[in-house]
Amino acid sequence: MSNKIRLGILGGGGDSLIGVLHRVASSMYDSYHLVGGVFNPNQKDNLEFAEKIGIPTNRVYKDFDTLIAEETKLPEDERMQVISILTPNFLHFPMAKKLLENGFNVICEKPMTTTYEEAKILKNILDRSEVVFAVTYTYTGYPMIRQMKEMIASGVIGRIQKIDAQYYQGWINPIIHDEEKRANTWRLDPEKSGISCCIGDIGTHAFDMVEYVTGMEVSEILADLNYVYSNNKMDVDGTVLLRFSEFVKGIIRTSQIATGEENNFTVSIYGDKGGLKWEQENPNYLYHLTESEPLKVLKPGHAYNSALSLDGTKLPPGHPEGIFDSMGNIYRGVAKAVRKENYHPGEFPTMNDGVRGMNFIEKVVDSHQKGNVWIKIED
Incomplete structure (x- = not known):
C-alpha cells in the first residue's frame, strides 16, 4: 500500500501553466499521488486530459459537486486527502467552503477568495476543523x-x-x-x-x-x-x-x-x-x-x-532551482502537516x-x- 498522499485537482487542465506547475510540484519529494479531479468544465475534455497525463479516469468527475458526492462515499483510507483549487478566482470560495465542510485538506491558489468577508467565513470554518489549508503564495518557497x-x-x-x-x-x-x-x-x-x-x-x-x-x-x-x-x-x-x-x-x-x-x-x-x-x-x-x-x-x-x-x-550548490522547486517546497510543507510531522511554520502560507x-x-x-x-x- 502506497503511503503517498492522495491528491485531487480542480482546474488546471489543457495548456494551463498553473496546472503544470502544481502537478510537477506535487510530484517532488515523492509525497503525493494524483488520483483524479475535475480539470476542465467539459467532461469530454476532462477525460481526454486525464488520459494525456496518464491517470485513471474512474475518479475524473464531470463536475465539482459530483467529486464531493463520490469521494465522500469512499472509505477514509481511499478518498482524496488533499484537493488543490486552481480555478478562476470566483470559484475559490464556494469550492474551498464545501471542501472544508466535508473534511478535505486544501491547497488553494491566490487570491483565496474574491472578498474579505468570504475569507473570514473560511477562517471560521477552518477554526472548527482539524484539516490543513494552504494558500500558494509560491515565492515563499x-x-x-x-x-x-x-x-x-x-x-x-x-x-x-x-x-x-x-x-x-x-x-x-x-x-x-x-x-x-x-x-x-x-x-x-x-x-x-x-x-x-x-x-x-x-x-x-x-x-x-x-x-x-x-x-x-x-x-x-x-x-x-x-x-x-x-x-x-x-x-x-x-x-x-x-x-x-x-x-x-x-x-x-x-x-x-x-x-x-x-x-x-x-x-x-x-x-x-x-x-x-x-x-x-x-x-x-x-x-x-x-x-x-x-x-x-x-x-x-x-x-x-x-x-x-x-x-x-x-x-548541490551551483545547480539552479526555480519556480517548480518553490511550489514543490510548499507542497512538501503541506504533506508534513497532513501527516502530522514536525514542520517549520514558514514552510507554507x-x-x-x-x-x-x-x-x-x-x-x-x-x-x-x-x-x-x-x-x-x-x-
Missing part, C-alpha cells in the same frame, strides 16, 4: 527567500527601517488597449476576478512576501491605482504606501502594463546594520549589503544557510495569509476610491 526570513529574524541586518517590493509585468498591455479583448478577459471581469486585477493577482504576492520575510504586519496602507481607461473596471497598475509602525515604512509597486517586463518581482529589506535584496528572475542569489564590507552574494545549498533554507534545497491578503486587496481599493487616503488593516 524559494530557499533564498527562506534564508532572507531567517537572517532578518536572527538580527543580521538589525532593526528594519525600510521595505521596498516591486512586481512588474507587461502581459496585459496587448489586452488593455483593445476594447473587445479586455471585455472578454476574465482577469478584467469583476464577476470572475473580484474587485482588483493587478493588486489581487500580483500585489497580494508582494504584500504576503514583505510580511513573510520581515515577520511584521502592515498596519496601514495608502493606495493609488491606475485603470488606464474609464470603462475598464479593474486596476492594472498601482502603488501602495505601507506603514508597519511609526518608524518602519515601505512601498509596494505593482504593474501589469510595464511594457516589456516579464515577471520582475524584487524584494529589498533595509535595516540599521545592513540590507537584503532578492530578485525572482534570479532567485538563487540573495544580496547582503552593509556599509562597512563589500557586497556579499549568498546562494542555495551551502552550509552557511539556515536549516529552513537547506530543507527546501534539492540540488496558511489561511491567515489568505485572509490578510483579501483584507489588503479590499483596503487598497477602498483607499484609492476614497481619494488616496490612509486606511487601517484589521488584525
